[in-house]
Amino acid sequence: MNNYELMVIFTPVLSDDEFKNEQRKFAALVTENGGQIVAENAWGLKSLAYPIQKKTTGLYWVTEYQASSDFNEKLKIQLLRDESVLRHMITKLDKYAVEYNAKKRSGVPTGTEKLEEVKNG
Template identity: 65%
Template sequence: MQNYEMMLIFTPVLADDEFKAAQKKFTSFIKENGGEIVHENAWGLKSLAYPIQKKTTGLYFVVEFTAPTDLNAKMEIQLNRDESVMRHMVTHLDKFAVAYNNRKRNAPAKAEVKEETVS
């Protein structure tokens, strides 16, 4: 089992329930093919760095998962078939990236800085 992180950019014309259904579609696909979801994060609507298909915004979704290596080829086919996916990127995570993601995810909220008043 290898560790991966996948970022998907969906078309911004999806309704909220369609966006959630698309997220569930790909997380379910990972689980059905022997993978395990570690963490998922829906970023929502963000501006794109450059226009894609004449759109300047997209719905971002990031999922971290562990899966066998043959899953990537199967998922690539599904991602290319889905018209709601504008862009996708799957990244293999080494042990340092996995440790960093765990620390970042489990870090306590930043302590509030108290302002000192000068008398």
């Protein structure tokens, strides 16, 4: 089992319920294929750096999961088939990224927060 992070940008025309249903659908896809959801974070509506399909905003959703490497191809196909998905990105996480994300979720200061503390004295 490898660790991955999935970021999906959904079309901004989705209602809150539709947005949550899309999140549940892809989270269920991970668990149905033997994977495990580690963390989910719905960022909500954000501006896009450039227009995608004539839209300037999108609904962002980030999830960290564990799955076998062959599962990502299935996930990618489902993401490409879904009309509500504007863009997606799957990133394989190394042990340092997994550790960093776990510390960030638990509230333990990471390297960047420690730098800020030193700067602000």
